[in-house]
Amino acid sequence: xxxxxxxxxxxxxxxxxxxxxxxxxxxxxxxxxxxxxxxxxxxxxxxxxxxxxxxxxxxxxxxxxxxxxxxxxxxxxxxxxxxxxxxxxxxxxxxxxxxxxxxxxxxxxxxxxxxxxxxxxxxxxxxxxxxxxxxxxxxxxxxxxxxxxxxxxxxxxxxxxxxxxxxxxxxxxxxxxxxxxxxxxxxxxxxxxxxxxxxxxxxxxxxxxxxxxxxxxxxxxxxxxxxxxxxxxxxxxxxxxxxxxxxxxxxxxxxxxxxxxxxxxxxxxxxxxxxxxxxxxxxxxxxxxxxxxxxxxxxxxxxxxxxxxxxxxxxxxxxxxxxxxxxxxxxxxxxxxxxxxxxxxxxxxxxxxxxxxxxxxxx
Amino acid sequence: xxxxxxxxxxxxxxxxxxxxxxxxxxxxxxxxxxxxxxxxxxxxxxxxxxxxxxxxxxxxxxxxxxxxxxxxxxxxxxxxxxxxxxxxxxxxxxxxxxxxxxxxxxxxxxxxxxxxxxxxxxxxxxxxxxxxxxxxxxxxxxxxxxxxxxxxxxxxxxxxxxxxxxxxxxxxxxxxxxxxxxxxxxxxxxxxxxxxxxxxxxxxxxxxxxxxxxxxxxxxxxxxxxxxxxxxxxxxxxxxxxxxxxxxxxxxxxxxxxxxxxxxxxxxxxxxxxxxxxxxxxxxxxxxxxxxxxxxxxxxxxxxxxxxxxxxxxxxxxxxxxxxxxxxxxxxxxxxxxxxxxxxxxxxxxxxxxxxxxxxxxx
Numbered sequence: 192x193x194x195x196x197x198x199x200x201x202x203x204x205x206x207x208x209x210x211x212x213x214x215x216x217x218x219x220x221x222x223x224x225x226x227x228x229x230x231x232x233x234x235x236x237x238x239x240x241x242x243x244x245x246x247x248x249x250x251x252x253x254x255x256x257x258x259x260x261x262x263x264x265x266x267x268x269x270x271x272x273x274x275x276x277x278x279x280x281x282x283x284x285x286x287x288x289x290x291x292x293x294x295x296x297x298x299x300x301x302x303x304x305x306x307x308x309x310x311x312x313x314x315x316x317x318x319x320x321x322x323x324x325x326x327x328x329x330x331x332x333x334x335x336x337x338x339x340x341x342x343x344x345x346x347x348x349x350x351x352x353x354x355x356x357x358x359x360x361x362x363x364x365x366x367x368x369x370x371x372x373x374x375x376x377x378x379x380x381x382x383x384x385x386x387x388x389x390x391x392x393x394x395x396x397x398x399x400x401x402x403x404x405x406x407x408x409x410x411x412x413x414x415x416x417x418x419x420x421x422x423x424x425x426x427x428x429x430x431x432x433x434x435x436x437x438x439x440x441x442x443x444x445x446x447x448x449x450x451x452x453x454x455x456x457x458x459x460x461x462x463x464x465x466x467x468x469x470x471x472x473x474x475x476x477x478x479x480x481x482x483x484x485x486x487x488x489x490x491x492x493x494x495x496x497x498x499x500x501x502x503x504x505x506x507x508x509x510x511x512x513x514x515x516x517x518x519x520x521x522x523x524x525x526x527x528x529x530x531x532x533x534x535x536x537x538x539x540x541x542x543x544x545x546x547x548x549x550x551x552x553x554x
Numbered sequence: 555x556x557x558x559x560x561x562x563x564x565x566x567x568x569x570x571x572x573x574x575x576x577x578x579x580x581x582x583x584x585x586x587x588x589x590x591x592x593x594x595x596x597x598x599x600x601x602x603x604x605x606x607x608x609x610x611x612x613x614x615x616x617x618x619x620x621x622x623x624x625x626x627x628x629x630x631x632x633x634x635x636x637x638x639x640x641x642x643x644x645x646x647x648x649x650x651x652x653x654x655x656x657x658x659x660x661x662x663x664x665x666x667x668x669x670x671x672x673x674x675x676x677x678x679x680x681x682x683x684x685x686x687x688x689x690x691x692x693x694x695x696x697x698x699x700x701x702x703x704x705x706x707x708x709x710x711x712x713x714x715x716x717x718x719x720x721x722x723x724x725x726x727x728x729x730x731x732x733x734x735x736x737x738x739x740x741x742x743x744x745x746x747x748x749x750x751x752x753x754x755x756x757x758x759x760x761x762x763x764x765x766x767x768x769x770x771x772x773x774x775x776x777x778x779x780x781x782x783x784x785x786x787x788x789x790x791x792x793x794x795x796x797x798x799x800x801x802x803x804x805x806x807x808x809x810x811x812x813x814x815x816x817x818x819x820x821x822x823x824x825x826x827x828x829x830x831x832x833x834x835x836x837x838x839x840x841x842x843x844x845x846x847x848x849x850x851x852x853x854x855x856x857x858x859x860x861x862x863x864x865x866x867x868x869x870x871x872x873x874x875x876x877x878x879x880x881x882x883x884x885x886x887x888x889x890x891x892x893x894x895x896x897x898x899x900x901x902x903x904x905x906x907x908x909x910x911x912x913x914x915x916x917x
Contacts, residue, residue: 264903267900268899268900268903271897271898271899271900272897274897275897357902360901360902361900361902364900413776413779415810416776440806440810441810443803443806443807444806444807444810447778447803447804447807495895498894498895498901499891499894499895499901500901501901501902501905502890502891502894502901502902502904502905502908503905504905505901505902505905505906506877506905506908506909507870507874509905509909510873510874510877510909511870511873513913514869514873527865528862528865531861531862531865532858532861532862534634534635534637534638535634536631536634537630537631537634537724537727538723538861538862538863538864538865538868539720539723539724539864539865539868540627540631541865542864542865542866542868542869542872543868545865545869546869546872546873550876
């Protein structure tokens, strides 16, 4: 039988009664004797709002180790019935738009002025490469990271956007079960991460900056159409007029798109994250959105569609990885690709030949 | 052995020496004794520019019958080395934008003023439902349909967008082998057809109308970002100013998007398809585009990526249909979906259970 104690993978982890537990990553906790927790203890304490155990459970989710995954899955399934009761807000913006400062200001407003409990999560697929996340760095959200009613996590690493997205969705379930009524999922706009975030949140908030007039704003394709709200930052001091002008340009551009399925016309506001101007108005708009879509049924419709989407997304991803990670397939694919590029065979014949190879010609 | 003559599916088709041939659908052809052609005869005559045999070969491509498909595939593979030498232009626009009239005018200009040979194809996934295509109706492109140097086909029916897209791409190969140097692929904007068209053309042309000011233009999400050129129609008479204003709005909106990979800044022009105003300027712009992207290497880059894209697209579609059309899977999926919607199991666990069912737990 496999003995975890002897496995170098488990170095640094306490093993007690066969239950492998992760090290605590909360820097504000005093180092104390590590206790082993059963899944039931995790669940019970998460439902009571215990941040320490919530944090450890999220670390289990993020772990790639089989034993951790087993425990994590049990916790998730048991917490699932207690999830769902929050506003899930996606936040994106170009680097330099002031996301961290803004989230800091948003969080302090929501916690102190509106009595909310806020979890800030992040999707940053680049983090597995750099081993350091661009986002969710606690030290950049100074005030918020000291709040008991705030829970901040950096992006999980998972080797793929699909893996990162899954773990984030599972973390949302635990946070909601722990009583967090507001969830931020922020992303820095690498690759397809905005699409992933958009499909797990209720409201998608786009942070913009005023440009210099005619310049390209650097908005990635399709992002503007995802936004339920666009907020132009740095509307302070001498920059106020430029910010308002940019807001007008965005309003005009939004008019060129068709009405979204939600029937909510996306709103554009200006604010200053650094000087804390215009913050309550943003969250008033968000509350208006939720009232609106809960009244017209779109809120439930979207949540249901997202749940189904992630099931099909997982299935389709697994079907593909089963194919593409097959050794024989990998080799043959390179050859076929070159034949297609040389116009030796058509794309479709190449595909058919690959599939015959995979299914063994028995389809 | 299966005897085609007795199969009611083949009623109306001449069967000669085992070669089933399709009825001629060209209404301008005199009814003559149907000749049986071998694949080699098809290929030889297509390469000589014989429109009759090109047309019959395209009908074979569109047919769902196995024997037709076999012949079609051989013709396509042999014509493939002779393909590629054309400008492939995708054309889309909302219903009522004046596509047919515009294509008529474009075609007459290209054929008579620029000595081109034009094939007009269409992707209209709705055609298999209505059994009548919204697009590509020859009688709506009156002048063009009488031109010897024009070849017009309605959209194929194929039961799915993927099938329609594939047949259209295969038809492009034959048209190019037959000497057509300009290919239009038009679409009416149903579902994802614009994305399909965009991934098989070099230049994507969006036909727009002037709105009434602040109204939503009804542009589908993501379409504007696909366009290499936007042309505002009905810039005639008292509508000229409104058209120019709309063009300015579109120019401003385009500035909010990042530079496309082609490094070509999309252009906006006004014109009148009905009164034939501004037509040469549009095709001058298109020629400028082609000079530009052939010079900077993007033309080849895009064509190569598209060829690879269609191979992977075909593979992925087949992997999925193999799964989803499996009887056991179909039944189980409905149950799993409901469990997910009831929050009984998470999306990911549901997916895992479905995949275990499919692969028999041997992954």
